[in-house]
Amino acid sequence: KQEVTQIPAALSVPEGENLVLNCSFTDSAIYNLQWFRQDPGKGLTSLLLIQSSQREQTSGRLNASLDKSSGRSTLYIAASQPGDSATYLCAVRSNFNKFYFGSGTKLNVKP
Amino acid sequence: EPEVTQTPSHQVTQMGQEVILRCVPISNHLYFYWYRQILGQKVEFLVSFYNNEISEKSEIFDDQFSVERPDGSNFTLKIRSTKLEDSAMYFCASSESGGGTEAFFGQGTRLTVV
Numbered sequence: 287k288q289e290v291t292q293i294p295a296a297l298s299v300p301e302g303e304n305l306v307l308n309c310s311f312t313d314s315a316i317y318n319l320q321w322f323r324q325d326p327g328k329g330l331t332s333l334l335l336i337q338s339s340q341r342e343q344t345s346g347r348l349n350a351s352l353d354k355s356s357g358r359s360t361l362y363i364a365a366s367q368p369g370d371s372a373t374y375l376c377a378v379r380s381n382f383n384k385f386y387f388g389s390g391t392k393l394n395v396k397p
Numbered sequence: 398e399p400e401v402t403q404t405p406s407h408q409v410t411q412m413g414q415e416v417i418l419r420c421v422p423i424s425n426h427l428y429f430y431w432y433r434q435i436l437g438q439k440v441e442f443l444v445s446f447y448n449n450e451i452s453e454k455s456e457i458f459d460d461q462f463s464v465e466r467p468d469g470s471n472f473t474l475k476i477r478s479t480k481l482e483d484s485a486m487y488f489c490a491s492s493e494s495g496g497g498t499e500a501f502f503g504q505g506t507r508l509t510v511v
Contacts, residue, residue: 317497329403329504330440330488337497375440382495383445383453384430390439 288313288380292388299366300396307361307391309376314354317379321350321361324373324390333374334361366395399423401503403489409509410479418474418506420489429472430490430500431464433457440488446472447495479510 289312299305309319318337322330334343334350336359342351349362363370373392377385402421410416422429431443444454446464463475472491476483486507492500 318499320499322502327486327507330502332499332501335499377440377500379497379500381453383428384442384455385432385440385500386442387432387440 288378288386290376290378290386290388292374292376292391294391295389296392296394298394298396301366301368303366303395304362304364305366305393307363307374307376307393309359309361309378309388311357311359311378311380311386313380314357315380316354317382319350319352319359319379320377320385321348321359322375322377324375326373330375363393366393368395368397371395399501401489401491401501403487403503403506405506406504407507407509409511412481412510413478416476416479416508418476418487418489418508420472420474420503421470422472422489422491423501424470426491426493426501428452428492428495428498429464429466430492431474432488432490432502433485434488434505435482435485443474443487445495452495476508479508481510484508484510 293308321333336352347364373390375390376388429446434440445452486505490500490502492498
């Protein structure tokens with residue numbers, strides 16, 4: 287069974303800092319990996335999707351990389367802002383029908 | 398931009414009552430899913446649905462749960478006799494196909510069983 291782990295569980299940084307969130311998974315036979323943002327009590331907003339054949343994807347200040355062979359993905363956030371404060375979830379699709387989620391990294395960006 | 402919509406946003410129900418959670422997936426999507434997140438825990442898979450039948454379900458999805466696509470646009474999750482431990486945020490998701498396609502999630506329904 288796929289296990290997804292996210293490190294760190296929580297992160298507090300001053301505004302403007304560049305930061306890296308980590309996601310690891312145990313089964314490298316995946317279809318894709320998605321990064322989501324979740325605000326408190328809210329739904330899941332898709333940030334980036336990386337297909338298993340891709341190495342990275344970029345959207346604005348966000349860059350996600352994938353190293354399938356080592357079972358790792360990173361989400362890089364450049365020039366962090368207070369509005370980036372949220373929980374970031376990594377979800378791996380290693381089954382045709384479903385995602386496996388990590389526990390998330392709770393990010394707090396201080397003004 | 399197309400989005401998955403869920404209703405209600407919050408539902409409070411008494412233990413033993415039946416609840417129906419509703420979802421409108423993105424219109425050209427063919428695969429539909431329900432996930433749930435108990436407070437403080439991981440988002441966990443409940444069921445996937447394609448071509449009017451369940452394609453996969455988790456151990457959580459027992460006989461108390463059922464899904465239906467009653468009218469070609471709505472996708473519902475029914476819990477027949479709610480328990481306290483069913484209290485969670487329930488997310489509906491849809492995708493164009495399975496496998497490598499992107500999944501889009503709704504804003505969730507917070508179910509509180511009292």
